[in-house]
Amino acid sequence: MYRKILNILKADNSVVSGEYLANALGVSRAAVWKSIDKLRQMGYDIESVKPKGYRLTKTDVLSAAEFGDGFIYYDECTSTNNIAKELAHKGAKEGTVVTCGIQNSGKGRMGRVWQDKNGDGVAFSVILRPNVHPSEAPCLTLLAGVAAADVLRAETAKDIGIKWPNDLVLEGKKLSGILTEMSAETDRTEFVVVGVGINVNNTSFPKDINAISLKMACGKEFSRADIIKKTSARILELYKDFEQNRIDGIVEHYNELCVNKKRFVRVLDGANTEGVALGINNKGELLVETEKGIISVFSGEVSLRGEDGKYI
Ligand code: BTN
Numbered sequence: 001m002y003r004k005i006l007n008i009l010k011a012d013n014s015v016v017s018g019e020y021l022a023n024a025l026g027v028s029r030a031a032v033w034k035s036i037d038k039l040r041q042m043g044y045d046i047e048s049v050k051p052k053g054y055r056l057t058k059t060d061v062l063s064a065a066e067f068g069d070g071f072i073y074y075d076e077c078t079s080t081n082n083i084a085k086e087l088a089h090k091g092a093k094e095g096t097v098v099t100c101g102i103q104n105s106g107k108g109r110m111g112r113v114w115q116d117k118n119g120d121g122v123a124f125s126v127i128l129r130p131n132v133h134p135s136e137a138p139c140l141t142l143l144a145g146v147a148a149a150d151v152l153r154a155e156t157a158k159d160i161g162i163k164w165p166n167d168l169v170l171e172g173k174k175l176s177g178i179l180t181e182m183s184a185e186t187d188r189t190e191f192v193v194v195g196v197g198i199n200v201n202n203t204s205f206p207k208d209i210n211a212i213s214l215k216m217a218c219g220k221e222f223s224r225a226d227i228i229k230k231t232s233a234r235i236l237e238l239y240k241d242f243e244q245n246r247i248d249g250i251v252e253h254y255n256e257l258c259v260n261k262k263r264f265v266r267v268l269d270g271a272n273t274e275g276v277a278l279g280i281n282n283k284g285e286l287l288v289e290t291e292k293g294i295i296s297v298f299s300g301e302v303s304l305r306g307e308d309g310k311y312i
Contacts, residue, residue, distance in 0.1 A: 001025060002035040006065045009046065009056040017053035039065060059223055060201065062101040062119065066225035074100040079107050081181055081195035084125035088183065088191040092127050097232045099124035106197060109179055120202040121213065122224045125195040126235050130243065134184035137192050138298070139247040139284040140239070141166045141180040144194045146250050147234040148176055149257050152198070155227070156218050161259035164277065164286045168198075169259055173212035175199055196231060200224050247284050255279035260286070267297050 004025055009016055021032045036054055040046055042065055045058035064073045070093075077083055077100040084098040103123040106114030116123065128140060145166035152168065152175070153160050163169045168176035176198040183190040199205075199213035201221050214222050241249040255261060260277040265288060267273040275290035285296035 001027065001031065002038045003065050003068065005032065005035045006039055006044070006056075009054060010059065013055075015049045015052045015055045020053065039063075060221050060225075062099075062122075062224050062228075067097075067099070067229075070095055070097060072096065072098045074098075076100060076102040076104060078105040079103060079195075080123050080125040081107060081179055081193050084127050084193040084195070085181060085183070085191075088127045088129075088193060094127060094129040094191075095236055096127045097124055097228070098127075099228050103197075107179055107195075108177055108197075114177060114179070114197045116197065116199075116202070118202075120215075121197060121199045122228050123195070123197050124228050124232060125193050126232055128192045128194060128239060130189055130192060130239075132189055132246075133187055134182065134189050136246065136284075137182045137184070137189050138165075138180065140192050140194055140242070141178055142247065142254055142280065142284050143238050143242055143250055144178050144180070144196060144235050146254050146257060147238050148178070148196055148198065148231050151227070151231045151234050152176070152214065155222065155230075156214060158217055160257075162254065162257045164258055164260045164280070165284075170212050170217055173210050175212055175214070175217075194235060196235075198227060198231070200227055246282075248282055251280060251282055267295075269297070 005021055008021060008024065018029050018032050022029045036046055042063035043061040044056060047055045047057050049055055067073045080098045080100055080103060087096065100123060102119035103116060106116060106123055108114040142165060145162045145168065149160050149162055149168055158170055160168055160170045160175060166178040167174050176196065179195040180192060182192040199211055201215045202213035203215065205211040238250060258279055261279045263277055265275065265277045267288060273290055273295065275288040278287040278289055280286055281296060285298050288295050288297060
């Protein structure tokens with residue numbers, strides 16, 4: 001019931017009377033009060049405006065009250081990817097989203113860490129069970145990058161792009177990272193976990209991290225719950241198309257968003273191959289025009305550096 005009350009308070013910026021809430025939900029005023037108390041304990045600031053009723057004054061709270069069916073929420077957890085993998089092994093449904101207030105052992109690509117100890121950003125993982133050969137599963141990473149870029153561009157009206165394969169960048173700084181993990185047999189994918197971390201309301205980063213948050217770019221706070229719900233929904237929407245059309249459905253869109261396109265890149269493949277990125281092909285590989293001809297780079301294998309070693 002507290003979820004319903006939260007939604008009513010959110011929809012109405014003014015004061016909502018206890019009587020109205022009780023009638024709308026068919027419960028007693030005491031039951032309404034209990035739910036209001038529970039929401040306050042979860043971190044929502046709900047003002048009592050006597051004798052009129054209640055007004056929600058703080059909306060960016062991450063709590064179980066924000067998430068309904070299909071979401072599994074923890075106030076604090078290790079890594080949403082690890083939890084999602086455990087749940088997927090136990091048979092969790094496709095489309096399940098695992099998220100949390102604070103992720104204390106977040107993982108990045110290539111053994112790096114993803115740190116957000118204050119919980120200013122968001123972390124969530126989506127369980128998918130695609131009927132694809134394991135070699136096609138990394139395409140879902142690209143799909144998640146496009147989904148997150150779509151949502152964050154719409155939320156901010158900022159020029160957010162994708163640094164291949166799947167870092168979202170804004171003003172040349174990292175805004176979001178995606179880590180895809182899977183469980184597969186030789187020719188069958190059991191499940192894929194797509195983990196997304198987005199810097200949302202962070203106000204600063206350590207000097208050695210070239211990162212930016214939505215708040216730093218836009219000068220205002222964003223609702224982390226909204227960002228999680230909208231981005232996971234967009235991932236699942238693009239995934240429906242992926243089931244029909246595979247990566248063909250997003251190649252053009254990805255290439256429009258790809259900030260590496262037509263730019264000099266160095267492929268960190270051991271040989272430091274250099275060239276100009278041309279965009280992805282319909283296997284999700286990045287095509288790079290080098291002195292020796294066009295080579296294709298597979299997302300699982302390498303990272304890129306821009307000219308003079310800078311981030312892009
Ligand atoms: C990267 O840029 O290296 C990838 C970062 C991915 C971070 C997300 S946060 C949610 C999910 N859980 C994790 O432990 N990692 C991913």
